[in-house]
Amino acid sequence: MTDAAELRSRTQEFLAAHPPATTERAAFLKARFDAGLAWVHYPEGLGGIGAPRSLQAVVDAELEAAGAPDNDPRRIGIGLGMAAPTILRFGTEEQKRSFLRPLWVGDEVWCQLFSEPGAGSDLAALGTRAVRDGDVWVVNGQKVWTSGAHAARWAILIARTDPEVPKHRGITYFVCDMTDPGVEVRPLRQITGEAEFNEVFLTDVRIPDAHRLGEIGDGWKVAQTTLMNERVSIGGSRIPREGGMIGPVVEAWRERPELRTHDLHQRLLKLWVEAEVARVTGERLRQQLVAGHPGPEGSGMKLGFARLNQEISGLEVELLGEEGLLYEDWTMRRPAKVDFVGRDAGYRYLRAKGNSIEGGTSEVLLNIVAERVLGLPSEPRTDKDVAWKDLAR
Secondary structure, eight states, X not given: OOOHHHHHHHHHHHHHHSOTTTSOHHHHHHHHHHTTOSSTTSOBTTTBOSOOGGGHHHHHXXXXXXXXXXXXXXXXXXXXXXXXXXXXXXXXXXXXXXXXXXXXXXXXXXXXXXXXXXXXXXXXXXXXXXXXXXXEEEEEEEEOSOTTGGGOSEEEEEEESOTTSBTTTSEEEEEEETTSTTEEEEEEOOTTSOOOXXXXXXXXXXXXXXXXXXXXXXXXXXHHHHHHHHHHHHHOOOOOTTOTTHHHHHXXXXXXXXXXOHHHHHHHHHHXXXXXXXXXXXXXXXXXXXXXXXXXXXXXXXXXXXXXXXXXXXXXXXXXXXXXXXXXXXXXXXXXXXXXXXXXXXXXXXXXXXXXXXXXXXXXHHHHIIIXXXXXXXXXXXXXXXXXXXXXX
């Protein structure tokens, strides 16, 4: 099905059979998935109908106009933006049918076990080990900066399965059960006072080989799919004009003329234009995804997202003067999602500092853009052909 009118009609028929006003939320979402209207570009039986990705907007518009519930995408963003496309591309048919439906409807939250204390920017240097024991892999190690681990049912995990080969070639990708008794989640309190991040300790965690994604030793290739999708989901999400971080600043400017100065006006104009350029560029990136899988361009979008958020939130604090120095609540909490717009200026300013770290540090993303987008020479890598076990640590 590739016709927008036909898909619109199909969506309207679905709404007639499942009126949002009288259908329980969970039942509505499950029925939507089963009808192939969850993500229309996925195959039939997996939440889609094999239609072009661009037609998802047709479905979403009809559902929004009817007041249909969504699946709370901010709460399950890692599952939607990172786990699902990786499972679709590399998972077995059994894995796809087992994981995708509860992931999309929000029954199961996912997290990402990639970064480690000694392998953040240099992710391929990770040391968490997975040793095979029959049909099971026994995993030991530590992960860090794990968003939502305290609420997660499943995790996407990369671990070293062969220390005898260079670091990029000895990694395997798994789906980890966060309820395993060997998984310990500890909060990492952030500058905001909250702990949406965590560190995760893995002690003799047993993962069945049936939960491996991709071939043994191909984990780095599988992880690249995850990381490219992560950067697109962070930097390329669809927002309306004056949506996101620029919205509260523009609102304050219009409603409170007593705060205005010439200097702040010039800075706001500059950031408004940059935010609009980023929004339109994100739309173009999403259109490019219709033709295939995400590429390194998502790294550029994520770079811009981080810088803009930090500059805009800094301007907002200055615009509000003494009010901008206030902070609503330092209570230690473990939120299930991040809400930039629904909080105060102080929260936005502090939380935006993490944007240049999460989803790939800005320094690493600059290298990716330089090498893979601009075609500049690669930086010298002396450890490229050295076995992981022989690397200096």
